[in-house]
Amino acid sequence: KHLPRYLAEFCYRFNRRFWEPQMFNRMITACLNAQTVTFSELRQ
Structure with missing residues (x-):
């Protein structure tokens, strides 16, 4: 689930x-230059 970010x-x-x-x-x-990532977006 979180493998791409790791x-x-x-x-x-x-x-x-x-x-x-x-x-x-x-x-x-x-x-x-980075966009903000919310915690709920991170958990998806």
């Missing part, structure tokens, strides 16, 4: 080790 988290954590110098800028950009 897999996405694993892929993110695995891949982020290659861009550590730019991590802060990428994180800010990702946060600004």
Whole structure:
């Protein structure tokens, strides 16, 4: 049920080790561009 989100988290954590110098800028950009996910949407 929640496997795609867990897999996405694993892929993110695995891949982020290659861009550590730019991590802060990428994180800010990702946060600004991401849509809000409510708890009820997460549970679906």
